[in-house]
Amino acid sequence: MKKEKKYTYDYERPALATDTVIFGFDGAQVKVLLTQREREPFKNKWALPGGFVFMEETTEQAAKRLLQEKAGLRNVYIEQLYTFSEVDRDPRERIVAVAYYALVNAHQYEVSAGRDTLKTEWFGLSELPKLAFDHARIIRVAIERLKGKVSYQPVGFELLNEKFTLPQLQTLYEAILEMPIDKRNFRKKILSTGLLFPLEEKEKNVAHKAARYYSFDKRMYKELTKKGFHFEL
Amino acid sequence: MKKEKKYTYDYERPALATDTVIFGFDGAQVKVLLTQREREPFKNKWALPGGFVFMEETTEQAAKRLLQEKAGLRNVYIEQLYTFSEVDRDPRERIVAVAYYALVNAHQYEVSAGRDTLKTEWFGLSELPKLAFDHARIIRVAIERLKGKVSYQPVGFELLNEKFTLPQLQTLYEAILEMPIDKRNFRKKILSTGLLFPLEEKEKNVAHKAARYYSFDKRMYKELTKKGFHFEL
DNA sequence: AACAAAAGTGTATTTTTTACACTAAGAATG
DNA sequence: CATTCTTAGTGTAAAAAATACACTTTTGTT
Numbered sequence: 001m002k003k004e005k006k007y008t009y010d011y012e013r014p015a016l017a018t019d020t021v022i023f024g025f026d027g028a029q030v031k032v033l034l035t036q037r038e039r040e041p042f043k044n045k046w047a048l049p050g051g052f053v054f055m056e057e058t059t060e061q062a063a064k065r066l067l068q069e070k071a072g073l074r075n076v077y078i079e080q081l082y083t084f085s086e087v088d089r090d091p092r093e094r095i096v097a098v099a100y101y102a103l104v105n106a107h108q109y110e111v112s113a114g115r116d117t118l119k120t121e122w123f124g125l126s127e128l129p130k131l132a133f134d135h136a137r138i139i140r141v142a143i144e145r146l147k148g149k150v151s152y153q154p155v156g157f158e159l160l161n162e163k164f165t166l167p168q169l170q171t172l173y174e175a176i177l178e179m180p181i182d183k184r185n186f187r188k189k190i191l192s193t194g195l196l197f198p199l200e201e202k203e204k205n206v207a208h209k210a211a212r213y214y215s216f217d218k219r220m221y222k223e224l225t226k227k228g229f230h231f232e233l
Numbered sequence: 234m235k236k237e238k239k240y241t242y243d244y245e246r247p248a249l250a251t252d253t254v255i256f257g258f259d260g261a262q263v264k265v266l267l268t269q270r271e272r273e274p275f276k277n278k279w280a281l282p283g284g285f286v287f288m289e290e291t292t293e294q295a296a297k298r299l300l301q302e303k304a305g306l307r308n309v310y311i312e313q314l315y316t317f318s319e320v321d322r323d324p325r326e327r328i329v330a331v332a333y334y335a336l337v338n339a340h341q342y343e344v345s346a347g348r349d350t351l352k353t354e355w356f357g358l359s360e361l362p363k364l365a366f367d368h369a370r371i372i373r374v375a376i377e378r379l380k381g382k383v384s385y386q387p388v389g390f391e392l393l394n395e396k397f398t399l400p401q402l403q404t405l406y407e408a409i410l411e412m413p414i415d416k417r418n419f420r421k422k423i424l425s426t427g428l429l430f431p432l433e434e435k436e437k438n439v440a441h442k443a444a445r446y447y448s449f450d451k452r453m454y455k456e457l458t459k460k461g462f463h464f465e466l
Numbered sequence: 467a468a469c470a471a472a473a474g475t476g477t478a479t480t481t482t483t484t485a486c487a488c489t490a491a492g493a494a495t496g
Numbered sequence: 497c498a499t500t501c502t503t504a505g506t507g508t509a510a511a512a513a514a515t516a517c518a519c520t521t522t523t524g525t526t
Contacts (some may be wrong), residue, residue, distance in 0.1 A: 012288050013246045016329060050448045055245050059318040083316045083331045085292040094288055096249060147312075153294055168502070184506070185484070208503040209491035400473070417475070418515065441472040442522035 014094040018063040019050030019124045019135065020213045021142035024106030024122055025159040030120040031106060032139060035070055041091050042132030059098040068199060071120050077158040081142055088132045101142045103158035150176050151233045154195065157216040163199060165211035193231060195221055247327040251296040252283030253367065254375035257339030257355055260394040263408045264355040267373060268303055274324050274364030292331040300335060304353055306342065310391040311335045314375055322367045334375040336391035364407060383409050384466045387428065390449040396432060398444035426464060428454055
């Protein structure tokens with residue numbers, strides 16, 4: 001990019017950053033991935049992975065880049081959440097943050113986490129530590145968004161393995177919505193969408209009846225969506 | 234604000250702007266308020282009212298300020314829409330836009346519009362002119378959002394007078410959702426929310442049976458919302 | 467007085483949602 | 497190898513919500 005200052009306007013500019021709320025699911029709880037800050041301000045406090053947006057990338061590209069840099073995550077489902085622009089949200093200077101939320105398979109992730117140098121950790125939604133900046137607020141907004149989204153978009157599948165059982169899926173929905181769901185009604189409804197495919201395979205080494213695995217056809221879902229289909233739970 | 238350059242980082246920064254999609258309703262059609270650009274780029278093209286964000290204001294404050302400056306609008310219902318950050322969305326330089334959408338009473342507005350110096354005009358959604366920048370896309374996103382929002386939040390009332398008839402309200406919903414709605418079922422449902430209050434007053438000077446006016450109690454709605462109530466159409 | 471035009475009203479049918487309890491399968495135990 | 501433990505898996509009836517649908521009323525105009 002050119003370094004000449006032939007700006008359209010020459011007001012001082014806020015810095016532009018992204019922060020991402022990374023959701024995961026450990027089979028029982030919805031969790032958020034946080035990184036511990038190495039320097040001031042908020043040294044040693046936990047924070048959302050984020051950073052500044054470069055001139056030659058969109059905010060979404062920045063969020064994805066930073067997810068990889070800070071948490072070793074690639075190819076994750078990511079969606080814009082909200083832009084936070086309170087004047088004093090960063091004590092150093094004016095920073096406007098375009099927040100994103102990501103849904104990742106926590107199991108898959110734990111493998112590649114070792115590579116990264118920063119300290120990162122999963123926290124259950126009810127066990128969040130004190131957070132830096134306005135990140136607690138960002139997480140609250142993200143949880144609300146996730147709750148709303150889950151019932152009219154099949155986002156839940158991003159949080160599970162490619163093969164999953166219906167009890168797993170139900171537990172996930174219960175965790176996100178924070179309410180119990182009737183087993184029979186849940187199955188009826190989720191199967192009636194026609195988006196879940198039963199596999200031959202079943203669970204192994206469980207001390208009870210083994211549950212059947214299912215898979216979700218993302219490609220077919222996208223096709224159907226184009227044709228006006230609407231998922232709804 | 235200080236002018237010293239003690240920045241946390243010294244990358245070049247994108248400029249930060251807001252653009253607002255202003256929705257109105259003329260009794261038959263949903264419309265968008267556009268301003269004609271006075272200078273390059275896109276001179277004489279129509280565009281969303283917008284402008285740069287100052288250092289001492291949030292993006293929402295900026296959007297509201299610009300609504301007043303560019304269209305003479307005060308106290309409007311405004312909500313964040315999405316942040317657009319394509320690198321080349323402005324031919325001059327990198328500008329990231331936090332877009333908002335506003336719902337205004339178009340009748341009320343037409344009175345105060347005269348004061349403003351800029352040329353502004355309402356356009357029906359199906360008669361939009363060629364637009365500057367990526368503003369056509371922003372409007373598309375805003376329409377989608379409005380469609381989604383209308384059925385689980387009583388936003389429609391922002392577009393009408395304080396007193397309105399049920400046929401007016403129905404026409405508005407039909408215009409937003411772009412589908413016909415059954416009169417009896419619509420009345421049943423909207424009245425069952427308990428948020429509409431019949432007034433004594435009726436229409437005058439209409440060449441047919443006069444419709445009763447109703448009002449919507451915004452205050453009560455907010456109260457109920459806090460107590461867990463959920464509007465739904 | 468007759469007409470035109472839109473407001474206002476109720477019911478029956480269909481669809482969707484909800485509530486609910488037992489049998490089946492697999493591993494662990496004695 | 498029989499018993500026990502634990503969770504998977506299944507159907508139906510009742511209640512609630514959504515839908516389809518046609519005539520009477522009111523007001524101004526001719």
